[in-house]
Amino acid sequence: MYLAPTPSPILHALQELIDVVAHLRDPAQGCPWDLAQTPESLTPYVIEEAYEVVDAIRQNDVEAIAEELGDLLLQVVLQSQIAQEAQQFTLGDVATGITNKLIRRHPHVFADGEADTPEAVRQQWDAIKAEEQGETNSTLLSKKLGRYARTLPPLMAGLKIGEKASASGLDWPNISGAWEKFYEELAEFQEALLKGDVNQQQSELGDLLFAVINLARWCHLHPVTALQDSYGRFIRRLEVIEGAIAQPLEQYSLEELDNFWQQAKAQLRQTDPNA
Known part of the structure; x- marks a missing residue:
């Protein structure tokens, strides 16, 4: 039955x-x-x-x-x-x-492909993906990077674009070049602020942020994680301050608020050195 x-x-x-x-x-x-x-x-x-x-x-x-x-x-x-x-x-x-x-994209599992390390699997995945999307060695790098700019959040797109550009040879020979680019973009942003042209300011700010992302890449740091951690530290310190004061923040002077901030940093570092 x-x-x-x-x-x-x-x-x-x-x-x-x-x-x-x-x-x-x-x-x-x-x-x-x-x-x-x-x-x-x-x-x-x-x-x-x-x-x-x-x-x-x-x-x-x-x-x-x-x-x-x-x-x-x-x-x-x-x-x-x-x-x-x-x-x-x-x-x-x-x-x-x-x-x-x-x-x-897992021929090493479902067919006769070979990939015995996570990095080998990633490279195989990227190669199959590129083939499926019609990309070849002759596909323009600008086309590939344009897809990242359209589909990823800005910080993640910047990191991915920097990585792919570097893999194609568009990178400095060492981190000194990344630092020089950062200071160059910082100076250009400051100059744009003095001129008062909003469009130029926006453009130079973007260049400066991209330079910071590239510095993070050279230092093997993830800019998204770093920024999220920074937000968390700011909020935790603010929580400590608001828990210790009796009046709204706007009723204190900037000097008083700065003292509260330093006290909150010291208090949090007793339990968490990264706070």
Whole structure:
């Protein structure tokens, strides 16, 4: 006697989510907010939810990680539901596409390829990806870098562009060149500020930030992580100050606030030297 396999609890949960999202998008009984959404209107939420996943992981908060991954999954399902309504693709197409991609780009696992180190795997992945995208040795570097500038957050794009340019020979022979470029861009930014041309100031500020990113690359430091850590230190010190004062910040003089700041730094360093 044939017994049908018991449905997987995971697949059941996913189907329930898919059904709920479809109901929210039902023209007759759905939610006005969900019905008003488009792929374009939802893009800020995709970015926001992805960053909230990263934050939860950095905090090592297991419950928050699960919750934020759910929020990110919702964006995938909702985008797929909207596309299905427009007869473009379905969530099944999305899942099939990434499954096939994983198989293609892991020939050392699913075929007869060879890659026995993480670096070898990364190089193999990049080579297969370039081939799939029609890139060859003759593909212009500017075309490759343009994709990073369009698709990655600015700081990450700057790091990736610097890495790829360096791999093609567009780099200084040592870190001294990166330092010289930094001071050159700093001077040009200061000069632009004196001239009062906003467009030039914006341009020189961008050059200065790119120079800082390249310095970070030479020092094997990640600019995104460094900036996030800096934000965290600033906020922790502010929390200490606000917990110790009796009045709003704006009621203290700059000198008093500076004293509070130095005290907060000293207090935090007793428990965390990096604070």
